[in-house]
Amino acid sequence: QVQLVESGGGLVQAGGSLRLSCVASGRTFSSYTMGWFRQAPGKEREFVAAITQNGGRLYYADSVKGRFTISRDNAKNTVYLQMNSLKPEDTAVYYCGRFTGGSYYTPSGYNYWGQGTQVTVSS
Numbered sequence: 521q522v523q524l525v526e527s528g529g530g531l532v533q534a535g536g537s538l539r540l541s542c543v544a545s546g547r548t549f550s551s552y553t554m555g556w557f558r559q560a561p562g563k564e565r566e567f568v569a570a571i572t573q574n575g576g577r578l579y580y581a582d583s584v585k586g587r588f589t590i591s592r593d594n595a596k597n598t599v600y601l602q603m604n605s606l607k608p609e610d611t612a613v614y615y616c617g618r619f620t621g622g623s624y625y626t627p628s629g630y631n632y633w634g635q636g637t638q639v640t641v642s643s
Contacts, residue, residue, distance in 0.1 A: 529637030
């Protein structure tokens with residue numbers, strides 16, 4: 521059983537920055553593409569970013585390109601999401617997931633999720 525634990529969320533003013541972390545249990549972290557999604561109240565979970573096993577390919581939602589950066593440290597079983605120039609519309613619970621197959625851009629492509637970390641951006 522894989523466990524994913526997110527941290528780093530909080531309350532920040534518009535224009536500010538946060539760095540989210542997601543630590544995975546187990547020895548196979550480096551074998552999987554990892555992704556970040558977010559879910560705002562009353563909305564569906566949406567793709568934010570994904571990173572392949574060795575970090576060679578990165579994928580971003582159009583809404584966060586140029587502001588967010590996904591990275592990983594396989595030695596620490598950790599994937600990060602650096603969020604800069606935050607906007608009120610970035611407010612959501614952010615989840616990391618382990619990709620299993622299909623599309624990187626849809627939640628159905630991921631079979632393990634963390635509990636989420638709340639990000640709130642005030643205007």
